[in-house]
Amino acid sequence: MSSPAGITRATLLKDLRLEWRSKDAxxxxxxxxLLVVVVFSFSFDPSAEESRQIAGGLIWVAFLFAAVVxxxxxxxxxIRNQVLDAYRVSPAPANSLFxxxxxGNFIFVGVLEALMTPLFIIFYRLRSLGPIWQLGLVAxxxxxxxxxxxxxxxxxxxxxxxxxxxLPLLLFPISIPALLAMVQATTAxxxxxxxxxxxxxxxxxxxxFTTVCLLLFExxxxxx
Amino acid sequence: MTExxxxxxxxxxxxxxxxxxxxxxxxxxxxGGKIYAILGDNGAGKTTLLRTLAGLSQPxxxxxxxxxxxxxxxxxxxxxxxxxxxLLYDEMSAMENLRYFARLYGISGGGISSGTRCGEVIRAVGxxxxxxxxxxxxxQGMKQRMSLARAxxxxxKVLLLDEPFSxxxxxxxxxxxxxxxxxxxxxxxxxxxxxxxxxxxKVADEFxxxxxxxxxxxxxxxxxxxxx
Numbered sequence: 001m002s003s004p005a006g007i008t009r010a011t012l013l014k015d016l017r018l019e020w021r022s023k024d025a026x027x028x029x030x031x032x033x034l035l036v037v038v039v040f041s042f043s044f045d046p047s048a049e050e051s052r053q054i055a056g057g058l059i060w061v062a063f064l065f066a067a068v069v070x071x072x073x074x075x076x077x078x079i080r081n082q083v084l085d086a087y088r089v090s091p092a093p094a095n096s097l098f099x100x101x102x103x104g105n106f107i108f109v110g111v112l113e114a115l116m117t118p119l120f121i122i123f124y125r126l127r128s129l130g131p132i133w134q135l136g137l138v139a140x141x142x143x144x145x146x147x148x149x150x151x152x153x154x155x156x157x158x159x160x161x162x163x164x165x166x167l168p169l170l171l172f173p174i175s176i177p178a179l180l181a182m183v184q185a186t187t188a189x190x191x192x193x194x195x196x197x198x199x200x201x202x203x204x205x206x207x208x209f210t211t212v213c214l215l216l217f218e219x220x221x222x223x224x
Numbered sequence: 225m226t227e228x229x230x231x232x233x234x235x236x237x238x239x240x241x242x243x244x245x246x247x248x249x250x251x252x253x254x255x256g257g258k259i260y261a262i263l264g265d266n267g268a269g270k271t272t273l274l275r276t277l278a279g280l281s282q283p284x285x286x287x288x289x290x291x292x293x294x295x296x297x298x299x300x301x302x303x304x305x306x307x308x309x310x311l312l313y314d315e316m317s318a319m320e321n322l323r324y325f326a327r328l329y330g331i332s333g334g335g336i337s338s339g340t341r342c343g344e345v346i347r348a349v350g351x352x353x354x355x356x357x358x359x360x361x362x363x364q365g366m367k368q369r370m371s372l373a374r375a376x377x378x379x380x381k382v383l384l385l386d387e388p389f390s391x392x393x394x395x396x397x398x399x400x401x402x403x404x405x406x407x408x409x410x411x412x413x414x415x416x417x418x419x420x421x422x423x424x425x426k427v428a429d430e431f432x433x434x435x436x437x438x439x440x441x442x443x444x445x446x447x448x449x450x451x452x
Contacts, residue, residue, distance in 0.1 A: 002330040010327040014313070014320075021315050077313070086311040086374065089278050090328035091300045224281060 004096045011100035018077060019108065025070040029112045032069060036062040037116065041123040051124040056186030059120055060179060063113060064146060068168055070108045071150040074101050075158050084158075084221075094218035098151065102213075105147040113139060129192030134199070138189065141202040142182035145209065149174055152213040155220050178205045229292065231256035231413045232277065232382060237286035239272050239437075246272040247283070248437035256381070259404060259414045261424045261446075264434035270417040271308075273434070274384050277415065278305040290382055301329070304380030308387045310371045314360030318346055318370055319353055322377060329378040345373040350399060365396040372400065376407070383407065383414045389423055397423055421446055 002010070019025055040058055044050075078084040087097055120126065128135060150171050157166035185198035230253035239247040247269050254260055262270045275281040277288055279296040290299045305311075312321050322342040326332075331341050346353040349369040359370055368388060375383060385404075389397040397420070405427040408414055416424060421431065425446045433441040 002327050007327060010324055014316075014324050017320070018313065018315050081312055081314065082307055082309040083311055083313055085280055085305070085307060086325060087328065088280055089300060089303065089305045090325070090378075091297060091330075092328040222282070 002092070004093050007092045007096040008100045008103070011097055012103050015074070015077075015100065015104040016107070019104070025073040025108050026111065028069040028073070029066040029108065030115065033062045033066040033112060033116050034119070036065070037119050037123055046124065051126055052129070052190040053187060055120065055124050055126055055190060056183040058124075059117070059186065060142065060182045062116070063109065063143070064172075064175065064179065066112055067105070067109045067146050067150055068171070070105055070112075071147070071154040071171075072164055072167060074105055074151060075154050079158060088221065094221045095214050097221070098155070098214065098217040101155075102148050102151045105151055106143060109143050109147055113143065126190065128190050130189035130195070134189045134195055135186065137199060138182060138185040138195065138202065141199065141206055142178065142185075144206050145178035145182070145202060146175060148206065148210050148213055149178075152217065152220070155217070159223070178202065181205065230254055230289075231291060232415075233289045234273075234277075235287045235289075237273070237276060237288065238284045239269075239276060239281060240284040245437050247276065247286075249286070250437070250439055251286075252432070252439055252442075254413065254415075256413045257408060257411045258429035259408045259416065259424065259427055260430050260432050261421055261428040262415060262417045262432045262434060263419075263421050267436075268434040269437040270434055271386055272437075274305075274386050274415060274417050277382075278303060278384050280305070301378060302381045304375035304378060304383045306371050306375040306383075306385045306388055308390060310359070310367045311374060312359045312367070312370055315358050317356050317358055318351060318373070319343075321359060321370070322346065322374060325374055325377055331377065341377065341379075345376045346370075348376065349373045349403065364391040365393060368392050368396075369400070372403075381412055383412055385414065385416045387418060388416060389418060389420050401427055 044054070046054060078087075150167070153170040153174075154163075154167050157163040157170060160166045181198045181201040185195040185202065188195035188198060232254040234250050234252055237247050237250040238245065250269070250273060262273065264270050272281060276283050277290070279300060287294060291302055293299050316324070319342060322345065326342055343353040349372050351366060351369055351373065359367060362370065368391070372385070372388060375385070388400060392400065401423055404414055404416070408427070416428070418424065428446075429444075431443045431446055432439055433443070
């Protein structure tokens with residue numbers, strides 16, 4: 001039997017290949033977040049100092065909403081032709097599938113962030129007063145917080161009739177602590193204050209929720 | 225497990241969906257190297273029985289034993305499952321699909337050379353392993369064959385097929401029947417849920433009749449009224 005890591009790798013590569021061919025998730029996410037940037041930039045005309053105060057919130061809310069698009073797509077592919085059943089009848093461990101999907105979403109949302117962040121910087125005339133590497137750290141930890149829960153709850157809402165609505169309903173409330181930490185940490189770095197507390201909170205959140213999701217995913221996958 | 229022990233046995237299998245009982249205490253034994261055609265009206269419990277054997281559906285009570293094992297992880301290596309939908313990624317080619325599923329079973333060597341398992345099963349179902357177009361562009365008959373190829377990938381001892389002939393033309397269906405007969409002759413045990421019982425008249429070893437979640441009859445011959 002293949003190792004769990006080998007199955008995770010094969011599933012991740014398969015998902016990347018499917019996304020490369022269809023570009024369903026990336027296109028929808030890019031279009032959505034581009035709209036958010038443009039609409040917000042027309043709605044507000046902040047000074048450089050005001051931008052630093054509000055940019056953290058704007059950026060993360062845009063990424064959160066855009067991520068939901070990718071998260072819904074992740075499992076939509078698996079229920080088309082009931083392909084998920086082919087995975088379930090195999091001896092492959094459930095957590096390999098979960099990790100592959102989470103890593104895939106992490107890559108998709110990461111690509112989105114890499115493309116959209118320069119636009120945010122231009123539209124809002126952003127210049128960080130704190131160390132840039134801390135923003136990078138917040139981005140990695142925050143994105144993982146969004147996708148690990150998002151992948152789990154997207155799987156949970158897979159068999160519900162209105163799963164596109166169910167996912168935000170389940171995901172947003174549980175993401176509030178992470179979202180708060182992401183916004184506060186980003187703002188703190190941008191205005192040149194210490195973000196240590198919020199980064200530690202994000203690390204803790206990621207560890208707790210990754211562990212819980214890994215423990216519960218097999219039950220979710222096999223639920224009827 | 226002795227030579228004469230049943231390959232598959234189910235004991236007092238009950239499956240409830242809320243207040244609806246899809247299986248009502250099914251008890252049966254099935255010996256190896258045979259084709260069992262599972263017949264019955266819609267809602268008789270055929271697909272639920274098959275999904276329970278495949279481990280996709282957990283019984284509310286009762287037990288499934290396959291090759292002497294009861295735990296899913298001991299059973300799944302020896303079972304192949306083909307559902308009514310294709311269980312394939314439409315955007316990937318036949319080989320890409322099979323290479324991925326081969327990894328799930330720990331089968332190495334997913335190349336298209338004749339010695340590899342993926343190429344073997346694709347040829348076995350009468351398709352060309354070099355076909356590069358995505359499975360989504362296949363005809364329904366080709367999809368069904370590919371679906372069967374996926375189910376055969378792990379060289380299962382027990383093959384569970386749900387409506388393998390639906391939406392397939394008569395010629396292709398007959399070819400699939402002959403292929404299944406050859407697989408049976410290799411010693412595999414095959415369960416086929418179908419509404420097209422007449423197709424299996426010459427090759428099935430036993431016809432298992434289900435009604436309201438129970439096995440009501442097992443016959444060697446196809447009943448006359450079912451041939452129409």
